Amino acid sequence: MRAPHSDSGLPVRVGGLAKSFPNGQERLHILRNVDFSVEQNGRLAIVGQSGSGKSTILSLVAGLDLPDSGSILVGDDEVTTLAGTGLDGYRSRTVGLVFQFHYLLRDFTALENVMLPAMVAGRRRTEIRDDARELLQEVGLEGRKDHLPAQLSGGERQRVALARALINRPPLLLADEPTGNLDDTNSRHVEDMLFDVVERRRRTLILVTHNRELARRTGTVLRLEGGCLIPD
Amino acid sequence: MSHSGLILLAVRFLGAGSRRSGRGRSRFITAVVGVALSLVPLVVVQQVADGMISGIVRRFVETGSYHIQAIARGNRDNVTPIKELGAVEGVVSARQERQGFGLLYSETGRSGVTIRAVTQEYWSEDPVVRDYIEVTGGNFDLTGPDSIVLGIHIAERLGAVPGDELRLLTVRPLGEGRMLPRVSRFTVAGVVSTGYRDLDRLWVFVPLERGLRIIPDESARDLVGIKVDDPFVLPNPLFNRGLARLAEGDRTRRMARTMNEISRTAGPGWFVLDWYSLEQGRYISFLTSRNLLSIVMAMVVIVAAVNVSSALVLLVVEKEQDIAILRATGVSAGSVSRAFVLAGAIIGVAGATLGAASGLLIAGNINGVLQGVEVLLSFLAGRSVDVFNSDFYLEEIPVAIRFLPVAGSVFFTLLVALVAGLLPARRAAAVPPERILRR
Numbered sequence: 001m002r003a004p005h006s007d008s009g010l011p012v013r014v015g016g017l018a019k020s021f022p023n024g025q026e027r028l029h030i031l032r033n034v035d036f037s038v039e040q041n042g043r044l045a046i047v048g049q050s051g052s053g054k055s056t057i058l059s060l061v062a063g064l065d066l067p068d069s070g071s072i073l074v075g076d077d078e079v080t081t082l083a084g085t086g087l088d089g090y091r092s093r094t095v096g097l098v099f100q101f102h103y104l105l106r107d108f109t110a111l112e113n114v115m116l117p118a119m120v121a122g123r124r125r126t127e128i129r130d131d132a133r134e135l136l137q138e139v140g141l142e143g144r145k146d147h148l149p150a151q152l153s154g155g156e157r158q159r160v161a162l163a164r165a166l167i168n169r170p171p172l173l174l175a176d177e178p179t180g181n182l183d184d185t186n187s188r189h190v191e192d193m194l195f196d197v198v199e200r201r202r203r204t205l206i207l208v209t210h211n212r213e214l215a216r217r218t219g220t221v222l223r224l225e226g227g228c229l230i231p232d
Numbered sequence: 233m234s235h236s237g238l239i240l241l242a243v244r245f246l247g248a249g250s251r252r253s254g255r256g257r258s259r260f261i262t263a264v265v266g267v268a269l270s271l272v273p274l275v276v277v278q279q280v281a282d283g284m285i286s287g288i289v290r291r292f293v294e295t296g297s298y299h300i301q302a303i304a305r306g307n308r309d310n311v312t313p314i315k316e317l318g319a320v321e322g323v324v325s326a327r328q329e330r331q332g333f334g335l336l337y338s339e340t341g342r343s344g345v346t347i348r349a350v351t352q353e354y355w356s357e358d359p360v361v362r363d364y365i366e367v368t369g370g371n372f373d374l375t376g377p378d379s380i381v382l383g384i385h386i387a388e389r390l391g392a393v394p395g396d397e398l399r400l401l402t403v404r405p406l407g408e409g410r411m412l413p414r415v416s417r418f419t420v421a422g423v424v425s426t427g428y429r430d431l432d433r434l435w436v437f438v439p440l441e442r443g444l445r446i447i448p449d450e451s452a453r454d455l456v457g458i459k460v461d462d463p464f465v466l467p468n469p470l471f472n473r474g475l476a477r478l479a480e481g482d483r484t485r486r487m488a489r490t491m492n493e494i495s496r497t498a499g500p501g502w503f504v505l506d507w508y509s510l511e512q513g514r515y516i517s518f519l520t521s522r523n524l525l526s527i528v529m530a531m532v533v534i535v536a537a538v539n540v541s542s543a544l545v546l547l548v549v550e551k552e553q554d555i556a557i558l559r560a561t562g563v564s565a566g567s568v569s570r571a572f573v574l575a576g577a578i579i580g581v582a583g584a585t586l587g588a589a590s591g592l593l594i595a596g597n598i599n600g601v602l603q604g605v606e607v608l609l610s611f612l613a614g615r616s617v618d619v620f621n622s623d624f625y626l627e628e629i630p631v632a633i634r635f636l637p638v639a640g641s642v643f644f645t646l647l648v649a650l651v652a653g654l655l656p657a658r659r660a661a662a663v664p665p666e667r668i669l670r671r
Contacts, residue, residue, distance in 0.1 A: 064560055064666045091665070092562020104556045107244040119237030119559040164561070167623060 009041040009204030010075035010094070012061065016225075017070030019056055030056050030087040034070070036196070043198065043205040045215035047232055054208040057224070058135050058174045061206065062095050069143030074172060092120050096165030096203075098194070099103075100177035102157035104149040110136060110160045111145040118167045121184035128167070139193055153163035155186030162194060166201065173198060175207045179214065242574035245551055249438045260579065263543040267583025268590060271534035271645050274529035275591025278637040280629055281522040287516060287630040289470060291428050293507045294360045296435075298327075298457030299466070301510060302493060302502040317456055317496045322490035327354055328440060329454070332447030334403040336382075336436060338390035345386060347400070350374065358459070370394030370422035374439040378417035382426040385433035396420045396574045400438075406446035416446045427628075445476020458494060462487055468508035470515055483619075492550050527627055537652040540579050544572060544656035552663050553563060561667035569661035576653020577646065584645040586622075589640050599628050 017034035030053035050052050059065045063079050072079040080107045082090050104113045114132040136142045139159040149157055175219040179187035198205045215221045220232040248259030317326040330349040355372040372381050397419050406413040425432050464471040465483040495504040609617040
């Protein structure tokens with residue numbers, strides 16, 4: 001599996017997706033029959049209540065977890081059949097992840113945090129450094145590149161996380177409540193940056209949020225209810 | 233993952249190379265210091281034990297057993313081939329000696345002794361003997377027919393000083409259990425010390441001609457003591473082993489030829505034995521003691537490695553979230569695993585370097601260190617404390633730093649540290665990427 005440095009997004013087709021978790025003696029069925037699709041360079045928002053399974057959808061599409069059943073087609077690749085290095089490669093090169101919490105590595109500078117996923121992909125260090133600097137400049141943090149996460153504000157950390165998600169130029173960007181931990185001003189800033197980057201870099205975006213105003217900026221909003229997606 | 237990425241991960245996980253200080257870094261420092269401290273005793277034991285063994289063996293060989301001995305098979309009619317043996321290529325000197333046992337009397341005491349009947353040249357023509365034997369009273373003078381030179385501990389036991397008259401009892405066996413005693417008078421010419429108690433409490437030297445008369449043929453050991461120009465490359469597990477043996481191959485072969493030529497020249501009436509064969513039991517016991525000590529000290533290194541493993545397991549637990557993030561961004565389980573093995577190796581390299589350097593520093597100054605310890609313990613105890621009783625060993629430990637055993641110890645430490653990293657590495661590789669979602 002190798003889809004590196006794409007200049008455009010990939011279409012996503014999800015069908016019949018089901019996922020359950022053990023809950024004592026029984027199983028808790030979070031996703032029952034989820035179907036959706038996003039066109040190449042398209043944008044989709046999934047809304048729903050807390051605990052409804054929004055983040056589970058993203059983790060399945062990101063290849064972090066396996067569904068009980070169903071299909072996830074990203075470009076030509078069936079994610080549910082990937083394993084080992086194929087799956088590592090998919091996570092590294094096809095998907096960019098932005099979470100509600102920044103999940104930056106505490107012992108690494110902003111620049112190193114952005115560079116790490118590219119080092120995983122085996123790219124040349126000088127090229128990685130240039131790209132990382134460019135991305136940090138794009139999110140307005142070039143001057144903070146040598147700062148540790150602890151030395152950055154919440155909004156700045158999230159912007160570094162956004163830059164990290166884009167370092168391998170992934171065709172698919174998955175954002176899970178990317179502004180959920182930020183105040184209004186920082187939320188607006190990060191949202192603008194996210195949509196601006198997705199627009200300019202022509203990426204496919206799947207956004208999970210309970211913020212309907214943010215969701216509406218994608219143009220397509222689905223609501224997760226009872227384990228199924230319905231138009232909002 | 234690229235090598236630079238792996239190194240960056242390992243170094244930062246250990247808390248090094250980052251401005252952020254904390255538990256990770258202190259754990260790294262503790263692990264490194266632990267490995268270093270565990271290696272110090274191993275290096276010191278190797279160097280000091282080798283130094284002591286070397287010191288004792290060289291004293292034995294140079295003053296007692298010679299490098300090679302041609303020992304008469306019992307036929308006293310043999311002509312002692314001194315000149316012929318002295319002319320063999322590689323031979324430095326060949327001297328006749330008769331050895332036997334006797335009981336030495338003074339007015340105040342008596343002592344069983346090993347009588348060594350030698351020529352004056354034993355002392356006057358051999359500078360190495362003079363290096364190892366110190367005259368503590370009188371002279372090493374066997375030119376008078378009644379002269380006797382005593383080992384220092386015999387002299388002390390008999391209360392004898394130069395100029396005193398002593399009687400030496402030797403016994404000729406007559407068969408059927410009967411003995412013929414013979415008492416000979418001697419005057420103490422000198423008192424000597426080799427610095428090694430085992431030798432100083434046994435030896436008395438008498439002139440060769442007198443020895444040939446008073447030591448009965450039946451119990452005498454007649455020999456030609458031979459010294460060669462490269463004795464310690466003769467096959468032995470003390471100085472000529474492993475890589476040293478390979479490096480000294482030409483010299484070893486040359487000495488082997490010298491041995492063969494000595495045997496041929498001496499003829500069938502003489503056994504020819506090299507210094508190692510002559511005292512093999514003693515030398516093997518030295519080696520065994522040293523090896524046992526090394527094994528015990530190596531176990532200390534293994535214990536330190538267990539601590540490294542524990543520290544890394546704690547690190548994995550602490551960094552579980554970071555590992556999950558890395559896995560989510562595409563870092564393979566194998567790369568995570570390698571990063572932790574590398575972390576163990578970094579601890580091993582740092583600890584081994586520090587430990588080897590500290591060990592060599594202590595070993596190189598072991599005599600001063602022991603003196604310092606004795607002064608400190610004496611001060612604390614309020615009385616004189618001997619940590620190292622030179623009566624039973626050497627006055628001073630001769631330390632010649634040998635780097636090959638140090639390299640071996642460092643390699644062993646690195647290997648153990650690498651193995652110590654395997655368990656935590658396996659555990660780190662098992663952290664699933666979805667753990668990132670469980671925060």
